[in-house]
Amino acid sequence: MSDVTRRGLLVGATGLAAAGLGGCDLVADGPGRGGLYGASDWLTFHVQRWLLRHQPLVREFGPEAISAVFPTINTVDPDDPAYRRSKAAGFSDWRLPVTGLVARPMAFSLADLKAMPARTQITLHACEQGWSAIGQWTGVPLSQVLLAAGLKPEARFLVIRTVDGWWDTYDLFDALHPQTILAYGMNGGDLPVKHGAPVRLRVERQLGYKSLKYLASIEAVDRVDGIGQGRGSMVGELGFSWYAGI
Numbered sequence: 370m371s372d373v374t375r376r377g378l379l380v381g382a383t384g385l386a387a388a389g390l391g392g393c394d395l396v397a398d399g400p401g402r403g404g405l406y407g408a409s410d411w412l413t414f415h416v417q418r419w420l421l422r423h424q425p426l427v428r429e430f431g432p433e434a435i436s437a438v439f440p441t442i443n444t445v446d447p448d449d450p451a452y453r454r455s456k457a458a459g460f461s462d463w464r465l466p467v468t469g470l471v472a473r474p475m476a477f478s479l480a481d482l483k484a485m486p487a488r489t490q491i492t493l494h495a496c497e498q499g500w501s502a503i504g505q506w507t508g509v510p511l512s513q514v515l516l517a518a519g520l521k522p523e524a525r526f527l528v529i530r531t532v533d534g535w536w537d538t539y540d541l542f543d544a545l546h547p548q549t550i551l552a553y554g555m556n557g558g559d560l561p562v563k564h565g566a567p568v569r570l571r572v573e574r575q576l577g578y579k580s581l582k583y584l585a586s587i588e589a590v591d592r593v594d595g596i597g598q599g600r601g602s603m604v605g606e607l608g609f610s611w612y613a614g615i
């Protein structure tokens with residue numbers, strides 16, 4: 370399928386076409402930072418967004434490329450009491466609320482997500498802390514979840530929060546990308562707790578820190594500068610770039 374057709378489907382499916390938004394209008398300014406780094410961040414973001422304007426897929430590998438060991442980093446088993454209870458119950462009570470600028474706020478169970486169209490992809494994960502690994506991820510495209518909830522035309526970003534206090538924001542360019550999935554499976558099995566069970570995000574065109582583990586909620590918003598310190602993400606407040614394109 371050509372990029373144009375694929376983008377047409379993607380945009381049409383989410384109702385953005387009805388809102389009169391073409392692919393280029395999906396280039397939304399994210400939160401910036403000041404000084405020299407701010408200027409180079411801005412340039413990197415806009416040049417990459419322009420180069421990637423046809424939403425190309427990142428490289429996918431064959432099963433033989435899957436890393437024997439996929440490292441884990443930071444949180445590997447959240448100590449949140451509600452999470453622990455849910456984990457003990459096999460995540461049968463887990464729900465993912467999708468709220469904010471959507472026509473139909475809803476909460477998805479794991480079974481709900483597994484009943485939706487699935488995508489499996491074998492991709493390279495690059496962590497900003499100096500390692501990379503190839504893994505296979507299975508999940509539902511985030512675009513499907515947004516289609517079900519009915520993204521409103523004024524929605525421009527998603528705020529995604531996790532049980533261990535991480536949060537990040539994404540423009541619709543990444544949210545609707547075909548390889549952006551809510552993954553519940555890894556390397557052919559259930560997603561392990563150390564890798565973010567029951568559901569983690571995969572945002573394949575950015576560094577590892579944008580692929581949040583232990584998802585707790587998704588909220589559609591029109592701007593991100595009023596959240597926290599206005600940096601658009603938890604790691605942004607620690608000095609990392611909001612846009613982590615590779």
Ligand SMILES: Nc1nc2c(c(=O)[nH]1)N[C@H]1C(S)=C(S)[C@@H](COP(=O)(O)O)O[C@H]1N2
Pocket residue numbers: 439440441442443444495496497531532533534535563564565577578579580581582583
């Ligand atoms: N909720 C949450 N998401 C997270 C993290 C985390 O500690 N907590 N670490 C991030 C970082 S820096 C990376 S590289 C990847 C690591 O995923 P892995 O532990 O499955 O390798 O998850 C990202 N998402």
Ligand SMILES: [Mo]
Pocket residue numbers: 442495496497498576577578
């Ligand atoms: Mo990372």
